[in-house]
Amino acid sequence: MNAVEQSKMIKELLSHDNLQNNLSAPQLVEKILGREEGTLSASGAIRATTGKYTGRSPKDKFIVRDETTRDVIDWGIVNQEIDEASFDNLYKKVVDYLKDRNELYRFQGYAGADTNYRLPIEVFNEYAWHNLFSRQLFIEPTKEELKTHQSGFTVVSAPTYKADPEIDGTNSETFILVSFKQRIVLIGGTEYAGEIKKSIFSVMNFLLPQRDILSMHCSANVGQEGDVALFFGLSGTGKTTLSADPYRRLIGDDEHGWSTNGVFNIEGGCYAKCINLSQEKEPQIYDAIRFGSVLENVILHEESRQPDYDDTSLTENTRAAYTLNNIDNIVSPSVAGHPNTIIFLTADASGTLPPISRLTKEQAMYHFLSGYTSKLAGTERGVTDPQATFSACFGSPFLPLKPATYAEMLGEKIDLYNTSVFLVNTGWTGGSYGIGKRMKLSYTRAMVHSALEGELNSAETTSDDIFGLEIPMHVPGVPDEVLIPKQTWDDKGAYEKEAQTLAMKFHENFKQFTHVSDAIRNAGPLYRG
Numbered sequence: 001m002n003a004v005e006q007s008k009m010i011k012e013l014l015s016h017d018n019l020q021n022n023l024s025a026p027q028l029v030e031k032i033l034g035r036e037e038g039t040l041s042a043s044g045a046i047r048a049t050t051g052k053y054t055g056r057s058p059k060d061k062f063i064v065r066d067e068t069t070r071d072v073i074d075w076g077i078v079n080q081e082i083d084e085a086s087f088d089n090l091y092k093k094v095v096d097y098l099k100d101r102n103e104l105y106r107f108q109g110y111a112g113a114d115t116n117y118r119l120p121i122e123v124f125n126e127y128a129w130h131n132l133f134s135r136q137l138f139i140e141p142t143k144e145e146l147k148t149h150q151s152g153f154t155v156v157s158a159p160t161y162k163a164d165p166e167i168d169g170t171n172s173e174t175f176i177l178v179s180f181k182q183r184i185v186l187i188g189g190t191e192y193a194g195e196i197k198k199s200i201f202s203v204m205n206f207l208l209p210q211r212d213i214l215s216m217h218c219s220a221n222v223g224q225e226g227d228v229a230l231f232f233g234l235s236g237t238g239k240t241t242l243s244a245d246p247y248r249r250l251i252g253d254d255e256h257g258w259s260t261n262g263v264f265n266i267e268g269g270c271y272a273k274c275i276n277l278s279q280e281k282e283p284q285i286y287d288a289i290r291f292g293s294v295l296e297n298v299i300l301h302e303e304s305r306q307p308d309y310d311d312t313s314l315t316e317n318t319r320a321a322y323t324l325n326n327i328d329n330i331v332s333p334s335v336a337g338h339p340n341t342i343i344f345l346t347a348d349a350s351g352t353l354p355p356i357s358r359l360t361k362e363q364a365m366y367h368f369l370s371g372y373t374s375k376l377a378g379t380e381r382g383v384t385d386p387q388a389t390f391s392a393c394f395g396s397p398f399l400p401l402k403p404a405t406y407a408e409m410l411g412e413k414i415d416l417y418n419t420s421v422f423l424v425n426t427g428w429t430g431g432s433y434g435i436g437k438r439m440k441l442s443y444t445r446a447m448v449h450s451a452l453e454g455e456l457n458s459a460e461t462t463s464d465d466i467f468g469l470e471i472p473m474h475v476p477g478v479p480d481e482v483l484i485p486k487q488t489w490d491d492k493g494a495y496e497k498e499a500q501t502l503a504m505k506f507h508e509n510f511k512q513f514t515h516v517s518d519a520i521r522n523a524g525p526l527y528r529g
Contacts, residue, residue, distance in 0.1 A: 009095050010154065013124050018103040020128075022146065025135065025292035031103075031128040038129050042305040044291030045320070047298055048129045050191040054297050054315035056198060057174045057190055058397050064179040074402040086169035087179050091186055093168075097161045098126060105131035108149045110139040111200050113334035114264035117213060117257060121200060122151040126158045133193040133294045136321045138200070139268035153183045153203055157196055161188040178400075180206060193296060194319065197271055198398055201255050204266050206400040214258040214409040217395030219243035220251035220265070222336045228263055229452050230256070232394040233345030234373050235317075238426045240272045241441070242345070242448055244284040249329045251336050258339070258413060265334030269323045274298065275316050277309040281441060288326035295320055338417040341452050343424050344394065349374035349386035351428035351436040352485050352499035355478075356447040357469035358456060361414055362523035364421040368393055369407050369513055370506060370524070374427060386433050388502070390509040404515065422451045423469065430488040432498055446477030466499045468526045 013019070023031070029046060032038045038048035062082035063073055073079050098104055105125040112118030121138065125131040134155075141149055162173035174189035176199055185199040201217070208215040219231040219239040224247070231239045240253040252265030253272065272285050274295070279286040289295065289307075296319040299311035309318065324330050344367055346353060359367065371394040374386035390396075392403035399406065414421065426444050430436035450456050450472075461470040462484070471483055481487045489495040503525035510524060 009091060012095055012099060013104065013106075013156070016099060016104040020103055020105045020131075022106065022108055023131070025132065028105075028128050028132040028135065029292070031105075032132065035128060037127055039300060040305065041295060041298075041300055041307055043289050043293075043307060045289050045293035045295045045322075046129060046132060047295040047300055047307070049297055049314060050193070053174065053190040053192045055192060055317050056194055056397070057172075057176065057192070060171055060174040060189070061176040061397075062170070062178070063400060064177065064181065066179075066181045068181040069400075073400050078396055079400055082169055082177060087177055087182075087186070090163060090168050090170075090175065090177065091156075091184065094156060094158045094161055094186060094188055098124065098156070098158055101126055103128070107131055107134045107138070108146060108151065109135075109141055109268070111204055111266050112257065112264060113139060113252075113266070113268070114257070114259065114261065116261070117208065117211065117259060117264065119204065119207065120149055120152045121155065123155040123196065124157065126160060127191070129294060130157055130159070130193050130196065132292070133321050134196055136292065136294060136323050137197050137267055137269040137271060153185065153200070155185040155187065155196055155199060157187040159188065159191040163189055178202060193294070193321070194271065197267070201266065202398045202400060204255070204257070205395075205398055208257050209401060209405055209409065212260075214406060214413060215266070216256045216258060216406075217254065217393065217398060218256055219253045220256050220263050220336070220339075221245055221248040222251060222331055223248050223452065226337060227340040227452065228336045228338065229341045229343065230263070230339045231343045231345055232368070234371075234375070234391055234394055236273060237345040237347045237373055238444065239345060240270060240285065241282055242343070242444065244282065244327070246284065246329065248452075249331045250284075250324070250327055251331045251334050252324070262335065262337040263339060264336075265324075268334075269321060270327075272320050272322075274309050274318050274320045275312065277320075284327055285320070288322045289320045290322075290326060293320060293322035293326065338413075339419050342414070342419055342421045343448060343451065344368065344421065345424050345426055346373040347386070348372070348425045348427035348502075349388065349433040350498050350502045351430065351432045351489070352495060352502055353423070353425040353427070353467065354464060354469055354471045354485055355425050355429065355439055355443065355483060356451065356456070356475065357423045357464070357471050358459075358461060359421040359423055359469070360523065361411065361421075362519045363469070364414060365407060365411050365516070365520045366510070366523040367423055368410055369403055369516070369520075370509060371396060372506065372509075374433070388505060390505075404513070420451070420454075420457055422456070424448060424451075429482065429485065431490075436488070443478045443482060447475050450475050466503055466525055468524070
């Protein structure tokens with residue numbers, strides 16, 4: 001498809017008889033209720049369900065292989081290729097399909113809070129609730145900015161259009177296709193709204209490094225003294241929860257860029273997991289879910305319409321999408337200085353990694369490239385129990401380029417800005433999944449607080465004899481015995497076996513990184529098998 005044909009396709013969407021442009025949250029809520037797409041909850045948020053797809057569909061995501069991407073994309077299982085003709089044909093089908101819908105919704109906004117590096121985007125939605133979701137998650141332009149807004153990337157979302165794999169070249173009825181040449185994201189066959197958010201994140205992970213900006217799957221906040229902290233980790237590890245700190249201002253909860261000016265949020269909202277959410281444990285998130293917000297797959301009590309955050313009958317991956325403006329102590333605009341502290345988060349289902357450890361630069365690079373965690377139930381289709389997984393840079397599903405590209409940039413910045421790095425395990429203690437218990441959030445908060453205050457930079461440590469990690473001997477508010485994983489296990493032999501098994505998995509995974517230095521390679525677990 002050439003530029004003229006692409007422009008024609010966009011014009012066909014813009015000429016839709018009932019195109020709803022940049023509706024306000026109240027207008028969208030009226031549309032959603034009138035079209036029976038969702039239910040109004042007691043908190044004022046819209047509740048919508050997503051059918052059989054309650055998580056991302058990574059096996060259905062493709063990047064168009066063309067002269068723009070051929071030599072730079074890290075092709076493979078994560079970044080599957082699809083040819084230009086297949087994309088063009090499916091794009092035309094989806095546009096024709098949307099033209100026949102009763103209404104079409106369009107949102108114009110930005111990705112990137114730093115005006116020097118932001119990407120103008122537009123999102124076309126078949127569903128009004130998806131459009132409200134987009135409005136909550138991306139950055140809304142001012143009236144003046146909207147007058148001159150020219151999209152740099154377009155998302156076209158048609159959840160009820162299903163592909164034919166034999167004809168369309170997809171793996172299933174679901175498809176998430178990205179064309180960097182056409183600057184189009186095409187989504188269909190899934191009602192899970194997270195695909196909209198994550199597709200733009202993947203786009204930014206391609207574009208920002210070209211401008212010498214590190215794009216990161218992390219949350220970020222800033223302390224009263226202006227100290228900045230980053231929290232890396234996959235879904236379910238605690239990024240959103242731990243960055244929502246009443247004593248620190250939130251920059252953002254999931255996606256950021258790190259330029260020569262400092263850190264900036266890519267988004268304008270938060271997409272928080274809300275399984276077992278309570279006002280007592282997570283007041284910022286709980287109170288942020290109000291009118292204009294979107295609750296995804298959350299069960300409501302039939303009469304009161306009160307959300308039941310403990311009910312997992314639809315999925316454990318229940319979500320809440322809300323604008324940053326629903327949080328009181330935020331940084332506005334969402335930009336800050338260079339990070340003082342980096343926290344790598346992992347939810348270790350083996351129960352053998354220390355709850356907190358201080359990393360050397362080489363260890364930081366090793367664990368960043370490894371990106372170990374346990375994939376938790378609900379974040380992807382088919383995942384019902386925690387599974388050990390390694391996701392490079394704590395965000396492999398969203399990285400179009402080789403992991404080394406992002407890792408090298410991070411290493412340079414750690415050196416340049418003298419950033420402290422810690423590995424924090426929010427997973428299991430006292431045994432593996434099914435035997436031990438999840439680490440208490442109060443303990444994790446105490447450890448993170450000590451790290452951010454600089455109390456652990458020179459604290460007395462002991463070295464773990466399998467993972468080679470330096471573990472603080474004392475952390476205020478945390479029992480000493482909790483800090484040493486082996487001491488929390490009743491069966492010490494079982495601990496040794498489980499820890500060595502995990503160490504072997506680290507080594508097997510790291511074999512893919514053939515060009516790293518010996519210093520980084522040797523910064524991993526000491527066990528050699």
